[in-house]
Amino acid sequence: MNRFTSRLSTSLASKVIVSTVLLSLGVVWLTGSALYSQLSDGVREVNLESSLAEARSSFFSAQYQFLLAEAATPAVIAKVVQDVIVSSTEVSLSQDRKSIFLSRFGKPFKISLIVESPNYTTSTDGLDISSFPDEVRKNVRSSDLVEYQYAKVRYQDRDDANVLIVGRKIVIPKSGNYEMHLVYSLNNQNRTLSIIKNALLLTGFALIFLIGLITWLVVRQVVRPVREAASIAQKFTQGDFSQRMKVESSDEIATLSSAFNDMALSLESQISRLENLSRVQQRFVSDVSHELRTPLTTLRMASEVIYAQKESFDPTIARSSELLVAQLDRFEKLLEDLLEVSRFDAEVAILEPVDFDLITLIERCIADVRASAHDPVISINIAHEAEHLIIKADMRRVERIMRNLLSNALDHAEERPINVTIISTRTEVAIGVRDYGTGIEPAALSRIFDRFWRADPSRARVRGGTGLGLSIALEDARLHNGELDAWGSLGEGAHFVLTLPRIAGEQIGGRPIRAQPEDYPQNI
């Protein structure tokens, strides 16, 4: 039932068909019953007319015979009574069966002082007199006309039956006044009526079925294009823009189809225009990178050749060559970072996950960062549970994130040691880099991953960072489905936590290390 109602609410066709069938059921029921009642009235009337006519002639002939026998002996009269009974109950072809009920009423005639008048009260065909209705008997006794009544009577040897009773007063000589009733079975009439009823019902049901079928056919004509449009729209959402609706006529449906097709065409061209734009953009970035890199290579080599000779230059030129080399380094790094950012923006950054040992990688990063640090005395402590920790991730990106976090920490450590914590669970690994240096204002935390944002503009370019490092680190982490969280407090240092899934691209279930450090729990 639930399925039925849900289908009703989802299918336009079912809705239309069900309501049409219900409405036509009502109409067919009304016209059918009106037709039936008219037909049955007609049948009953015809039947009644013929029964009454036949009964009249029976009564007439009975009365006539009794008149002829007026002077006869009681034995002869009894014979006449028997004849009347037999002739009256003779059944014609169109009739089913017929019974007779004869009963004396009123005072018996006086024949002589010694002989009681004979009583011919009788009934035929096993008719149970007690079930005979009183009303018609009363009417017959009190009038001289033919009286009739429909009734239900009992028979001794078969089921109760609906009958038509026609009665009249009869005078039997030497006996008295009698009521004579002819009982007509209505079996035939009922059979006719039930045939009519069945025919009407059958026609009605056939009609409803046909109406349902026609509705279905008509509705399908309307609904099919709608369904087609829906399925094509669905394909659109899946990225297939080549589908079109068929336009076969010039009706409203065809208008819908061609409007739909126009929309599809416009969508397709818009999308391909956008795709083209993004391709042009990517192409542009790639071309710019190529065009910039080649002269930059020449520049770098030239500067290195000059730099290698700086001992033979006077001090200002020697210093200039140093600056040239250093600024070319910075320029190149900026170019690389900008290209990486544009790759993220164009969504063409590709993850290349491999299995590698995270601990080894972090140890190497620490060694490298420390080697190039201005302050190599700062100690970096590393705390981890296992000797090896194999994860599947993009090694180049993880290394870039770690270098960023570590050199960031070194820049702001103020000669205090840095702690690196590595914790792994079944599904994720977390690396926390905690320094106890200048720290970050909590209000600035939300902007720390913004491009070119610097915590303190006055002392920003200590290491010549590009200002894109943390922003790229965050993008790198998210490309793995990981996260990069930051905590900071002015004068209390900062804590950066990288959380990565054990297998790149899977979901991280939580944060094994929270950004809010355990040694500083009273933060806001």
Add this chain to the structure above:
Amino acid sequence: MTLVMVVDDDQDLAEMLGIVLTGAGIDVDLVSRGDEVLEVFRNNPPDLILLDVMLPGLDGIEVCKLIRAESMVPIVMLSAKGDTHDVVRGLEAGADDYMVKPFRHPSELIARIRTRLRRTNADVLGLLTIGDLAIDVTAHEVVRGGKKIALTRLEFDLLVALAKEPGRVFTRDALLSEVWGYRHSTDTRLVNVHVQRLRSKIEHDPEHPEIVMTVRGVGYKAGVMGGS
């Protein structure tokens, strides 16, 4: 004297490369079009080719394939694109090594060139066997069942590096340092692509290698299966 063919369409860069290489005592042959490389190569075979990817006439990748078809000369690709796709395409076309512009230092370029030119594994001499392969280090030959297998110098070096210590697990970094002469690099693509190329030449079924085997999460080792 060593001869290096420099193929680059950028005149200034080519000249600069010439200055740097000549300064390091290397002869230079400059070519600026991709479709001229093969002719110059046949007339005057160099010891090594520095090949730019983007070239007029014929793409660097195609040039690389053509040269590989007739010579095992070391090829170092110069690419302005650091994208993996281009790097892998170059390596698959037969390049031994690649350098992404701009190079950190001219000395880095020269170091790479020298690594590719020197006889690696000079300490190993004579005959090595691994699996059903016989490796003649001195003669630079790999033979299986009397049939010679043609390997590039780099592939040969990679195989010898692994085969001289069967069973020892080499990390990718160790291989990069030993075979390519890199110091601090995490570029595993180089190793991966060349291991695959090597496998396709020496393994019976490259999908199920028996000679150069992967140690998951660490690196590679030469197989010691089958009692060899």
